[in-house]
Amino acid sequence: MSRKLFLIVLAAACVVVFNNARAQAEHPTSSTYVWPSDPLVKEKLEKWRDQKFGMIVHWGLYAVPGIIESWELCSEDWINRDSTVRYEDFKTWYWGLQKDFNPVNFAPDQWAKAAKDAGMRYVVFTTKHHDGFNMFDTKQTDFKITNGPFRSHPKADVAKYVFSAFREQGFMIGAYYSKPDWHSEYYWWPRYATADRNNNYDIRKNPWRWNQFKSFTYNQIHELTHNYGSIDILWLDGGWVRPLESVTDEVRAWGAAIPPWSQDIDIPKIAAMARSAQPGMLVVDRTVHGEFENYQTPEQSIPKQKLDHPWESCITLGGAWGYVPNDQYKSAATVIHTLIEIVAKGGSLLLGVGPQADGTLKTEQIERLKEIGEWLKQNGEGIYNTRATIHYRDGNTWFTQAHNGTLYALVCLEKDKPLPETVTWKLNIPAKGSSIKLLANGENVKWKREGDMVTVTVPSSFRKKYTAYPAMAFSFSKE
CATH class of the missing domain: 3.20.20.80 (Glycosidases)
Structure with missing residues (x-):
């Protein structure tokens, strides 16, 4: 078998199993x-x-060859090299890739x-x-x-x-x-x-x-x-x-x-x-x-x-x-x-x-x-320079906190679905009379509190602008 064909066969065999190999190597x-x-x-x-x-x-x-990094060189039960190729031949081929690597x-x-x-x-x-x-x-x-x-x-x-x-x-x-x-x-x-x-x-x-x-x-x-x-x-x-x-x-x-x-x-x-x-x-x-x-x-x-x-x-x-x-x-x-x-x-x-x-x-x-x-x-702003809060999650809403105490609510939205008219969360309650800002456009949004539940209105202009959006982030001061 030619060196080039050998490389192609090995690459194809290794690509098939790289997911399994990756999991074992974690x-x-x-x-x-x-x-x-x-x-x-x-x-x-x-x-x-x-x-x-x-x-x-x-x-x-x-x-x-486009194979999982290094691991096919290793002889462990979970490694699935091509069984038709001798191990020593595989190592010789792999080390020899040095002559082919010219980026x-x-x-x-x-x-x-x-x-x-x-x-x-x-x-x-x-x-x-x-x-x-x-x-x-x-x-x-x-x-x-x-x-x-x-x-x-x-x-x-x-x-x-x-x-x-x-x-x-x-x-x-x-x-x-x-x-x-x-x-x-x-x-x-x-x-x-x-x-x-x-x-x-x-x-x-x-x-x-x-x-x-x-x-x-x-x-x-x-x-x-x-x-x-x-x-x-x-x-x-x-x-x-x-x-x-x-x-x-x-x-x-x-x-x-x-x-x-x-x-x-x-x-x-x-x-x-x-x-x-x-x-x-x-x-x-x-x-x-x-x-x-x-x-x-x-x-x-x-x-x-x-x-x-x-x-x-x-x-x-x-x-x-x-x-x-x-x-x-x-x-x-x-x-x-x-x-x-x-x-x-x-x-x-x-x-x-x-x-x-x-x-x-x-x-x-x-x-x-x-x-x-x-x-x-x-x-x-809700990601960088933040730390975890005591109450860090409510369903699909996650919370972070800046060094200055500002809180952020990051609401993960479902893929390919229209933005909701409102979002709600518990636990991290904004201070009475404070504002909640939508980070994506910098605008203050309407909100209300009922018991331990916060309900935030998503601006209609924002919902019209984005038919889909990965996550909305809001900043506020905690009660």
Whole structure:
């Protein structure tokens, strides 16, 4: 079979199963949280909590065939590779995609503008996923974007230009980094088979090899935090790479294999080094509860109740984190409703968007993001710079509160239905004689109180202007 045909067959097989694979790869969330003590970290954390809406960009070798990011390399029961292809042949093919990845239309400015137009305010870019392919010019390995056909491009050091483009749009900057590295011989030793996502040798018997991996990781994060400008967030993925003593019964219940040795890479040392160059930088060591999980990151889900500590839901715009052909994107209304619920529960939304292999976003992605942004231009006051309230929900109405005490009621409306003449809610009662403002047009609206029920009249002019609208936002002072 030719290399090109092999790639097509593998891509088709993998696209069929990427939804199942994505679900199995999701990170659960621990039930404990430790507030940071460093004043600069606390200050940065509160700034981040005001942003509310960000973009996470998965982009790497997996974009070439359009398959789920990295996971098909892993040998676990839920992986559904093409059974006619030998595992070693698959790995050889996948690693070989380095020769095919040539994103000649790489457009970080397009990404940043699309994110800005969407109303996003921070970005997390995947500098390296579990497959070990680096989207920055690391000196620790040749398995990187600057050592392939893209090497002579003026923007070959991809991460540098992504961060720069988003900084120019005023974004907080996050660097995603995978702690496991399946391409590194110090994590997956070629001497042994690769049974699962964990390192494939007994660290207790091979301390030298694991120390080499620890140095490799330290040096790469040193490069990212010292050579790529201001970094606000170090977003560490691969929560199974952790000290053995941090593996609780809760972690065991998540179902991933846990080896009997510690995969400790000394995060305290890494964090201290990184913060020496980036004072106050947030460290998000996903699922490893403690002082280096500055905010929690439930994946493809929203907590059932509001949380009083910092968190973000990581949710994809389509069905996959990276680019896959014929992906189905969520409607703008769905994303807006999701954002409202998350913010009302005290969190932030990190929306996953995957560029194509040529380095551009699809027109459909850009248009969907712009739709979301149009709503936020009118109603963002009720989203940004807010915190959760005691009474945060009444049916399809969600509540947030500004730092100055102003309350917001965000009423999610049914899709493709005329706007209602009135909306009602309980619990958060406006102060007697105060005004309620419709954020979308800045006008005060009529309202009345009957017992613990507030009834707000939706202006007829607004109902005529919008035959459909994702959600109405009202501001008021509380009783």
